[in-house]
Amino acid sequence: MKLSELQEWRERAARGISVRGEQKDWRIVVSMGTSGIAAGAREVMRALMDEIERQELENVEVALTGSLGMDDVEPVLRVERAGETIVYGNLDPDAARRIVTEHIRQGRKVERYVIGLPKEKE
Amino acid sequence: MPAYRSTVLLCAGGGCISCGCLPVREAMEAELKRRNLADEVRVVQTGCVGSCDLGPVLIVYPDEVFYQKVSPGDVPKLVDEHFLKGRVFERLLVKSAETDNLIATQREFAFFNKQVKIVLENCGVIDPENIEEYVARGGYLALGQVISERTPEWVIEELKKSGLRGRGGAGFPAGTKWDFVRKAPGERKYVVCNADEGDPGAFMDRSVLEGDPHRVLEAMAIAGFAASADQGYIYVRAEYPLAIRRTRRAIQQAREAGFLGRNLFESSFSFDIDIRVGAGAFVCGEETALLASIEGKRGIPRPRPPFPAVSGLWGKPTLINNVETYACIVPIITRGGDWYASIGTEKSKGTKVFALAGKIRNTGLVEVPMGTTLREIVYDIGGGVPNGRKFKAAQTGGPSGGCIPAEHLDIPMDYESLAKVGSIVGSGGLIIMDEDSCMVDVAKFFMEFCTDESCGKCPPCRVGTRQIYGLLDKITKGEARIEDLHLLEELCGMVKESSLCGLGQTAPNPVLSTLRYFRDEYLEHIVDRRCPAKVCPSLIRYSIDEAACTGCSLCARNCPENTIFKVEDQKKYRIDPARCVKCGVCFDVCRFGAVVKS
Numbered sequence: 021m022k023l024s025e026l027q028e029w030r031e032r033a034a035r036g037i038s039v040r041g042e043q044k045d046w047r048i049v050v051s052m053g054t055s056g057i058a059a060g061a062r063e064v065m066r067a068l069m070d071e072i073e074r075q076e077l078e079n080v081e082v083a084l085t086g087s088l089g090m091d092d093v094e095p096v097l098r099v100e101r102a103g104e105t106i107v108y109g110n111l112d113p114d115a116a117r118r119i120v121t122e123h124i125r126q127g128r129k130v131e132r133y134v135i136g137l138p139k140e141k142e
Numbered sequence: 143m144p145a146y147r148s149t150v151l152l153c154a155g156g157g158c159i160s161c162g163c164l165p166v167r168e169a170m171e172a173e174l175k176r177r178n179l180a181d182e183v184r185v186v187q188t189g190c191v192g193s194c195d196l197g198p199v200l201i202v203y204p205d206e207v208f209y210q211k212v213s214p215g216d217v218p219k220l221v222d223e224h225f226l227k228g229r230v231f232e233r234l235l236v237k238s239a240e241t242d243n244l245i246a247t248q249r250e251f252a253f254f255n256k257q258v259k260i261v262l263e264n265c266g267v268i269d270p271e272n273i274e275e276y277v278a279r280g281g282y283l284a285l286g287q288v289i290s291e292r293t294p295e296w297v298i299e300e301l302k303k304s305g306l307r308g309r310g311g312a313g314f315p316a317g318t319k320w321d322f323v324r325k326a327p328g329e330r331k332y333v334v335c336n337a338d339e340g341d342p343g344a345f346m347d348r349s350v351l352e353g354d355p356h357r358v359l360e361a362m363a364i365a366g367f368a369a370s371a372d373q374g375y376i377y378v379r380a381e382y383p384l385a386i387r388r389t390r391r392a393i394q395q396a397r398e399a400g401f402l403g404r405n406l407f408e409s410s411f412s413f414d415i416d417i418r419v420g421a422g423a424f425v426c427g428e429e430t431a432l433l434a435s436i437e438g439k440r441g442i443p444r445p446r447p448p449f450p451a452v453s454g455l456w457g458k459p460t461l462i463n464n465v466e467t468y469a470c471i472v473p474i475i476t477r478g479g480d481w482y483a484s485i486g487t488e489k490s491k492g493t494k495v496f497a498l499a500g501k502i503r504n505t506g507l508v509e510v511p512m513g514t515t516l517r518e519i520v521y522d523i524g525g526g527v528p529n530g531r532k533f534k535a536a537q538t539g540g541p542s543g544g545c546i547p548a549e550h551l552d553i554p555m556d557y558e559s560l561a562k563v564g565s566i567v568g569s570g571g572l573i574i575m576d577e578d579s580c581m582v583d584v585a586k587f588f589m590e591f592c593t594d595e596s597c598g599k600c601p602p603c604r605v606g607t608r609q610i611y612g613l614l615d616k617i618t619k620g621e622a623r624i625e626d627l628h629l630l631e632e633l634c635g636m637v638k639e640s641s642l643c644g645l646g647q648t649a650p651n652p653v654l655s656t657l658r659y660f661r662d663e664y665l666e667h668i669v670d671r672r673c674p675a676k677v678c679p680s681l682i683r684y685s686i687d688e689a690a691c692t693g694c695s696l697c698a699r700n701c702p703e704n705t706i707f708k709v710e711d712q713k714k715y716r717i718d719p720a721r722c723v724k725c726g727v728c729f730d731v732c733r734f735g736a737v738v739k740s
């Protein structure tokens with residue numbers, strides 16, 4: 021094995037264990053209460069995971085939480101970064117993919133699904 | 143490798159496997175499958191996370207929630223709560239020692255957050271049976287870089303800068319030793335890893351081999367490169383079957399990946415490693431005895447010089463280091479000697495792993511910077527002495543070490559400071575004792591260990607340790623006279639001075655150090671025929687406080703000797719002191735505190 025080959029192997033392997041260790045800049049928290057699951061939160065979660073993997077984003081972690089108390093707009097998720105939180109609701113798998121691409125990758129909120137803005141703003 | 147949303151780390155160190163983590167793992171995998179979560183949540187079996195008294199332990203990433211004492215029956219509820227509902231399952235959280243608050247994450251848990259992990263950085267984080275996980279953490283890059291871009295001199299220079307000292311007990315500077323071997327004349331040289339781990343209280347070497355074996359293999363290969371050796375041996379005791387199995391598997395995987403074998407990283411450097419299993423005698427941890435044992439001879443020490451660096455295995459220059467010493471090498475190469483030297487104290491660099499045990503709330507492995515005070519380890523990390531008892535002393539260095547009394551609680555734990563108070567860092571055993579520990583009994587325990595383990599080659603050690611043990615036994619039985627104390631001290635000095643190897647030379651240390659700090663306790667045994675800690679059976683008596691006795695008869699029914707009888711015409715019981723064997727059963731069973739130990 022060459023050193024360069026090992027370096028490549030390392031990068032590939034690192035993705036597999038990236039949920040452990042250092043905290044990531046981006047954190048997506050999906051509401052997984054009973055009503056969230058009924059409304060399709062699990063499909064949303066899978067779409068998120070899939071998209072993150074497909075786009076090879078390493079700086080994002082996906083966690084889940086119980087109900088966020090917004091049953092009427094489930095599935096709901098929260099995107100957190102450096103103390104800033106955006107809440108999205110009424111999601112489906114396509115919306116989840118858009119959040120990954122537009123919000124996390126390109127830094128543009130997906131206004132259509134935003135249901136709460138952080139208190140500091142507006 | 144697919145991306146998982148979450149990873150469950152299941153601690154499968156020696157401690158946890160014996161307390162049942164394998165059924166938990168099976169239950170977890172079955173439940174995840176049943177709930178259709180198997181491709182979202184991954185279960186990884188890791189090495190020891192250190193907190194052995196809490197096992198089986200689960201850590202769920204990325205949230206870092208720490209669950210303790212998990213049983214297979216808990217698993218369905220835990221999966222339901224944590225992975226489906228996304229709530230922390232409170233029943234299995236740890237409670238904080240100070241506040242009684244529930245602790246959810248590893249970060250909040252003082253046992254972990256005061257530690258600095260270098261040696262154990264991967265233990266409990268990666269799957270030791272999967273080389274890919276080690277590679278993902280940067281594994282074998284240090285080896286590749288050293289071979290492709292550096293010289294042996296550079297490696298040794300970094301090691302010298304780091305100030306790393308051997309962790310096997312003696313604390314010899316590692317860089318200097320590597321340099322000796324490099325410069326020793328000879329074509330053929332060897333690299334040996336000492337994983338005999340004879341100190342009865344220590345298990346850090348086992349944990350490293352069980353939890354992160356590749357780290358040791360990589361370091362040995364780097365050592366081979368630096369010392370121009372092409373063959374390494376790991377000497378492990380047979381009592382460590384899991385460490386042996388995982389190390390074997392790691393060697394196999396490293397060979398397949400091309401990290402061991404011929405022409406590593408397409409260079410002219412070749413290096414391979416084999417395992418040698420030892421019978422597990424304490425003396426076989428002594429380097430010359432260990433080398434003899436690898437050669438297939440009886441494991442008996444021989445005089446030094448010549449040191450192994452000059453004449454070791456089959457008479458060839460041999461580099462021998464401890465597991466923990468090797469476990470520091472890769473970080474030193476990766477982050478630099480200066481970085482390592484910035485941790486610890488002026489003369490004791492880096493971190494040390496201690497095996498915390500005895501009368502302490504949190505037991506297990508703790509890794510702290512050298513110079514951390516004993517008080518921080520006992521109170522901040524260890525959570526203090528349980529049951530409202532008071533700290534009495536800490537024993538460091540196992541059978542070769544000594545005790546540190548309460549007045550020295552603020553001592554920095556490093557080579558120099560411990561030597562000053564008459565103890566040693568040793569391999570890192572750290573046993574906490576409270577008021578209920580008898581120091582003569584402690585000294586007797588270690589002396590018994592040394593008598594059993596002496597190889598018998600030199601009479602001072604073979605006969606002397608037995609005589610010392612005999613005297614201690616007399617003292618604990620209240621049969622000693624004051625002259626015996628002087629005899630004891632003389633014998634200790636003689637054994638220390640005239641034994642060939644470290645076993646004999648250090649065997650008297652626990653006696654000398656308990657004598658130094660707890661002489662009064664010895665005197666009480668001898669003069670007053672009392673054991674103040676109420677441990678030594680011959681010197682205590684059990685009686686029943688008739689005012690407190692309710693006459694329930696529980697003690698009488700449990701006494702194996704039938705020495706407890708009913709007082710005539712009264713609802714009270716009494717012990718016949720002449721026939722009492724001091725088993726203490728009555729004391730343990732009485733629910734009214736009526737049985738008194740004095």
Ligand SMILES: Cc1cc2nc3c(=O)[nH]c(=O)nc-3n(C[C@H](O)[C@H](O)[C@H](O)COP(=O)(O)O)c2cc1C
Nearest residue numbers: 308309310336339340427428429463464467644645
């Ligand atoms: C009786 C006796 C037992 C020893 N047991 C061990 C042991 O179990 N593990 C170990 O690494 N060193 C042990 N040593 C120390 C070794 O002789 C040797 O100093 C050490 O392996 C060198 O490695 P280091 O420089 O990395 O500490 C023992 C020494 C003596 C005298």
Ligand code: SF4
Nearest residue numbers: 597599600603643646
């Ligand atoms: S000091 Fe004891 S253990 Fe060491 S060689 Fe002599 S008899 Fe054997």
Ligand code: SF4
Nearest residue numbers: 691692694695697732
């Ligand atoms: S167990 Fe206690 S209360 Fe009961 S008879 Fe014995 S001393 Fe008395």
